[in-house]
Amino acid sequence: MQTLVILAHPTFTSSVANSTIIEQLKKSGHAITIRHLDSLYTDYTIDVAAEQAALLAADNIVFQFPFYWYSAPATLKNWLDKVLSFNFAYGPEGDKLKGKNLLISITLGGPQEAYTPLGYNHFKVTDLLLPFEQTAYLTGLNYLAPIFTHGCVYIPGISNAKEEVEARARNHAQRVVKLLGELAKK
Ligand SMILES: Cc1cc2nc3c(=O)[nH]c(=O)nc-3n(C[C@H](O)[C@H](O)[C@H](O)COP(=O)(O)O)c2cc1C
Helix, strand or coil: CEEEEECCCCCHHHHCHHHHHHHHHHCCEEEEEEEEEHHHCCCCCCCCCHHHHHCCCCEEEEEEEECECEEECHHHHHHHHHHHCCCCCCCCCCCCCCCCCEEEEECCCCHHHHCCCCCCCCCHHHCCCCHHHHHHHCCCCEECCCCEEEECCCCCCCEEEEHHHHHHHHHHHHHHHHHHHHHHHH
């Protein structure tokens, strides 16, 4: 099975969590292609044909990103707006994504208890991801249960130890790799 990871991370060079996850995925032994939107496209111009060709070649699509303001970094939204076009992802001939798997794989700064009705973020992470879930339904993608990890902010001396965040990210990557293994057996 071919897995395409669409990585949206505007400050990847200083990333701890997502860079650890990507490093682990590269070592996983699965056939994984990683497209880092922020290095491919520095001015928001997207090569739509190249992105659609990458999607057509994939069985599994993973959106990998740090949660930014309860959603994805703008580079992924820009990609969605341009790549999921009429007669590709929707419309009378827009069945090109039908049957492929979509996994949302994200890291969050906030703790789990924040994403509860009485917590400071009020809503569940899965609720905040509903626009992605609905996008999957509309485009015929098979929406897999998202994989997400809390407590991923590393600010030296203020928020978490680097080793803690790296360990959480490695555990996150293991869950993604396990899922890819299960999908390959189906
Ligand atoms: C612009 C911005 C917005 C953020 N918004 C959220 C948010 O809505 N919820 C949250 O839990 N964390 C939020 N964070 C924290 C990031 O999710 C966290 O820093 C990231 O997952 C760490 O991954 P990295 O080491 O790969 O950068 C935000 C961070 C930034 C820079």
